Amino acid sequence: MSSSFRKRVPAGQQAKPPPATRLNPHSAQLLVSTGVPSLDDVLGGGLPVGGVLLIEQDRQTGYSNTLLSYFASQAIAAGHKLCIVNADQKVDLKSQLPGWASAVRDPAVESAGAAEANKETSKGADDTNAMKIAWRYKNLPKISSGDNETDNKTNNNSSSLPGMAAEVQFCERFDLSLRIPGDVVDKAQPVIIDGDAISIMASEERYDGDMYRCVLDRILELVQDGFSSLTPLKPNIERTILRIELRSLGSGFWQGSSNTSILQFLHELRGLLRYSYAACVISFPVHLYEEAGVRLPIVRRIEHLCDAVIELESFEGTYASPADIVARQARTDEASSQDYHGFLHIHKLPRLNSLTASMGRLSLLHTGGGSANNLAFRLRRKKFSIETYHLPIEGGTVERRVPGKEEDKKAQGRQSVGKGGVGCGSTPGRKDPLEF
Secondary structure, eight states: OOOOOOOOOOGGGSOOOOTTEEEOTTTOOEEEOOSOHHHHHHTTSSEETTOEEEEEEOTTOOHHHHHHHHHHHHHHHHTOEEEEEESSSOOOGGGTSEEESSOOOOHHHHHHHHHHHHHHHHHHHHHHHHSOOOGGGTTSOOOOOSOHHHHHHHHHHHHTSTTOOOOOOSSOOEEEEEEOOHHHHHHHOOEEEEHHHHHHHHTSTTTTTOHHHHHHHHHHHHHHTTTBTTSOOOTTOOOOOEEEEEETTTSTTOOOSSTTHHHHHHHHHHHHHTTBSEEEEEEEEGGGGEETTEEOHHHHHHHHTSSEEEEEEEHHHHTOOHHHHHHHHTSOHHHHTTSOOEEEEEEEOOOTTSSSOSHHHHOSSOOSOSOTTOEEEEEOSSOEEEEEOOOOOTTOSSSOOOOOHHHHHHHHHHHBOOSSOOOTTOOTTSBOTTOO
């Protein structure tokens, strides 16, 4: 029987967790954010480090690419290492990644803000000396002025003061209408493996055209370069997280040595990430693995090899006809923003270090029970969000339905009592007082 006592370690000798991470209170698993707070909530607090999230993308839409762009922006915001693999097309991060909604990331602006904050601090000290306050009011906490913009500026300036290293947020706020500056992306030094690079590597004799094998070896090199939990870090180097994106894995551009190459790739990838400080998100074109509307058995095996599986089922790519798609795009922003864009299906939840998923205990959107289609997503002009699905109000919320004269007459006819059916205590031809 093992003892429950633990050796007390001084605070200075305790290992610090990587930036922008937190522990899952249910399983003590280290978590990272996907960049979308509502998706973190659905997953039970975030994506576990060492786990694989599979996003089954929908046909004719690019909502999965939006989630991947959030994941990449969060990697740059948190200072994590980013690796993007895309065999379908070239990746241009400077035009795809959403920018921060509130934080200032330009060093020149930060230094100017620090100088301005120092001036405000010295000015506030002079005012304090000039004005005498009762001693019992000096230590009271400050009350926000109610002006969000002023409060945000004060917080940003105070966090950028020299000698005051602000903690990196677990999940930043992003704005889809903005873009991360190009110099910030260049400083992050992301590793991009596009189709041309994969083809050159796969042409080597040891790979014999197997693109899955060469990509796996490249990921292995990245993990061993400071992200493996089995090798100690060099002195004076802080631990960080490796974020991996595999876009449209298994599409027609991917070539393997056999039909089961993708299964072998996922099996080895998951075993590699289990002993590393890395997290992986994969988008999978599930509609390419269907015959006559029925999914092939390999899809179920692919889902089994991933730790978490979600599916984006958009209304445009599933139910609507081409005419409906054109009509929906022609709507105004005010009307279209009030509609859901599709369902979010949860096929599998992460259960690392635990036998049960922690979503039912930690999630506010979904408790694990009820209908499987009670979650939907919206893509607004500035953000992507996951919400609980509710049926729309009859008649819509944009225009109000007012009954006409003919409808009024029909309603009065239904309310009036017929000759053959008179209610208790009522008079023929008049409204029954007991009818509600």
